[in-house]
Amino acid sequence: MSQAPPLCLSKTFQWSWCLQAFAFAFTQTLSRAGALRLSAMVGIIQFVLVLLCGLATAQQQALMDYLERRLLAIEDRISLWHEQTSRYASELREFKQQMVAQLEGLDKNKEALRSELDSVGARVDRVEREMDYLETQNGAQPCVDVDDKLVEQQVTMAKEKKKAKYAKHTDCSDMISSIKAMKILKRMGGSKGMWTKDMGSSLGKVYIFNSTGEDTLYEFSSVRDFSSSQGTSAASAIQLPSAWGGMGHAVYNNHLYYIKHGEEIRLMKFDLQKSMVVDSAVFSAKDQLPVYTLNPETYIDLAVDEEGLWAIYATKENENHVSLAKVDPKTLAIEQMWDTPCQRENAEAAFVVCGTVYVVYNSKLPSRSRIQCVFDVSDMVTNDDAPIVYFPKRYGTHSSLKYSPMEQLLYAWDDGYQILYKLQMKKKLEV
Numbered sequence: 001m002s003q004a005p006p007l008c009l010s011k012t013f014q015w016s017w018c019l020q021a022f023a024f025a026f027t028q029t030l031s032r033a034g035a036l037r038l039s040a041m042v043g044i045i046q047f048v049l050v051l052l053c054g055l056a057t058a059q060q061q062a063l064m065d066y067l068e069r070r071l072l073a074i075e076d077r078i079s080l081w082h083e084q085t086s087r088y089a090s091e092l093r094e095f096k097q098q099m100v101a102q103l104e105g106l107d108k109n110k111e112a113l114r115s116e117l118d119s120v121g122a123r124v125d126r127v128e129r130e131m132d133y134l135e136t137q138n139g140a141q142p143c144v145d146v147d148d149k150l151v152e153q154q155v156t157m158a159k160e161k162k163k164a165k166y167a168k169h170t171d172c173s174d175m176i177s178s179i180k181a182m183k184i185l186k187r188m189g190g191s192k193g194m195w196t197k198d199m200g201s202s203l204g205k206v207y208i209f210n211s212t213g214e215d216t217l218y219e220f221s222s223v224r225d226f227s228s229s230q231g232t233s234a235a236s237a238i239q240l241p242s243a244w245g246g247m248g249h250a251v252y253n254n255h256l257y258y259i260k261h262g263e264e265i266r267l268m269k270f271d272l273q274k275s276m277v278v279d280s281a282v283f284s285a286k287d288q289l290p291v292y293t294l295n296p297e298t299y300i301d302l303a304v305d306e307e308g309l310w311a312i313y314a315t316k317e318n319e320n321h322v323s324l325a326k327v328d329p330k331t332l333a334i335e336q337m338w339d340t341p342c343q344r345e346n347a348e349a350a351f352v353v354c355g356t357v358y359v360v361y362n363s364k365l366p367s368r369s370r371i372q373c374v375f376d377v378s379d380m381v382t383n384d385d386a387p388i389v390y391f392p393k394r395y396g397t398h399s400s401l402k403y404s405p406m407e408q409l410l411y412a413w414d415d416g417y418q419i420l421y422k423l424q425m426k427k428k429l430e431v
Contacts, residue, residue, distance in 0.1 A: 172306040172354035181422040194400035199304035200253035212297040246298035247400040281332035287316035342373035
């Protein structure tokens with residue numbers, strides 16, 4: 001008996017198979033029922049044809065349903081693959097961004113670590129110098145006898161170092177001849193304070209230090225913004241890790257140099273861009289006194305001129321006079337020291353121009369301030385040769401005077417008023 005054709009066969013083959021089956025059935029029927037009438041045979045043939053056609057149509061529909069199910073399954077798999085590919089691409093992008101951010105952070109940490117290592121190296125060098133200084137001041141008892149001539153030689157070398165001729169860094173030879181003009185900008189803050197610009201930069205930022213012992217200063221973008229502002233509304237507040245002492249601060253090359261009072265007087269170096277202390281040093285002068293009797297809060301007055309950074313101070317060893325030191329702004333080391341003939345009594349402030357310190361005096365009952373004593377580290381100007389320069393009459397006494405070498409201006413704080421003095425210069429050789 002013939003079997004049904006498989007569903008996977010073509011439609012033409014199915015019809016051929018139907019005809020063969022019909023022919024086979026017809027032959028069998030004729031042989032078995034030869035006596036039947038022809039009309040009965042025709043009915044049987046029609047029934048068989050209808051049955052075969054119905055079977056072929058059902059098989060074709062089953063094949064189409066099968067193919068449709070397979071296509072739907074393929075579409076589902078393609079959609080799933082597309083979703084997984086998109087997710088993997090998104091995760092890869094996020095991973096790439098994380099790696100880039102981590103690499104940038106590593107670069108920043110590398111630079112910070114390098115800067116810290118440089119700072120540590122500078123501190124180690126400074127500690128070694130301070131240890132050498134302490135050893136010279138309080139030397140340990142030797143285990144063997146020391147030659148008296150050697151001791152005398154060391155003392156002589158120390159004195160000669162203090163008297164050594166200063167090697168200038170620039171060819172500046174200007175000195176003050178008079179006060180050319182005065183401009184009162186505004187009044188902000190208490191009776192004592194300090195204001196200044198970055199004396200080593202041309203950016204024009206202004207820094208306000210109100211009072212003699214705070215830990216927050218204010219930065220203005222320019223003198224114009226400062227003069228037109230209401231209080232500190234237009235300023236950026238900068239928080240220091242410790243309070244400053246006195247009014248002797250200096251801003252130089254994006255760094256703030258200020259004095260920290262305590263058991264030891266320390267010189268602090270604060271990076272204004274990174275907002276962190278990058279160095280500090282004990283000021284290597286024993287038994288310090290207030291440098292100005294009219295402003296006893298200030299023990300060290302830092303000054304900037306064409307030559308760099310200076311420190312104006314006083315000690316019990318030379319208690320009646322002002323002393324001067326040249327400071328290395330990178331390492332905070334003292335390069336050279338001088339004892340000046342300028343008296344501390346009735347001094348209110350001082351500043352340095354081209355290596356010459358100008359000490360300003362007043363009286364306990366405020367009157368006109370005047371430059372009454374000068375000291376030139378190059379010995380080009382003597383105190384007897386310099387003329388007495390008077391400041392215009394104002395409100396009280398100066399609590400600070402800061403010289404700007406780029407502008408030849410003095411930034412003054414007088415009883416809460418912020419004042420600018422324009423200086424008239426002349427050459428030292430003309431004195």
